[in-house]
Amino acid sequence: MTKVIELYYDKLSGVYDKESVKGKWEPPKEINKTLLQYRLVKSKLAILDLGTGTGQSVKSFIGKDCEIYVVDISHKMLQIAKQKYPKVKTFKYDLSSGLEGLGFRRKSFDLIIASGTLEFVNHIKRFVDGASKLLRPEGYFIFTYEVLLRNHNLQKSKVQYNASGYIKNPPNNTRFKLYRIEKEVVTKTLNKAKFEIIRHYRFRAFLKGPEKFPVFYNLVLAKNK
């Protein structure tokens, strides 16, 4: 059965890049900034981008002779990513089934990216363990997640329907769940999987809804040991 989230992003795909500018969507820019800061934007890398959307977070690797594999549940988002960057290899896949089902060999990648994806996939441990297996030793995992903020009006519950709290009577095609995580949980999970955490910080990710509420994410850069 097709998931609501897939239909939602299929519908949004044509205007996604334009809406990202309007909503001040920062995660791909923040990821790029951090990768540049740590001199990780290099040529000839094998890169996996999970929940790629229109490919905003692989932009800085285009033309650098990298092998870029991009994954998304929405085939329309993937079509746009492919139109923008014809050399990327696209995979339509539901990440809530874990990363094993993608069929990549262990230790295949130098860099795994997940920008604005984890809030839709309720399995941080599975995600982190999967990334650890697919990364080469010394490979990097960079991702964002929506932070659970107990004192914040709109980010205080672990699970919430996407539009609730932001829009009155949200339409059914926006009824998919968002998952929030505490920083400590992410840190513990990464430590257990033997990642070395290089950066872990909060930033304003975008402005949500007609009222333009700021939404806060954390960004993690971690190295596989």
Ligand SMILES: C[S@@+](CC[C@H](N)C(=O)[O-])C[C@H]1O[C@@H](n2cnc3c(N)ncnc32)[C@H](O)[C@@H]1O
């Ligand atoms: C907020 S967008 C982020 C896109 C891109 N990474 C960026 O930063 O612009 C979330 C993306 O995750 C995809 N997505 C959501 N749930 C997914 C799932 N279960 N499996 C694969 N992709 C998923 C959506 O289709 C969408 O393209």
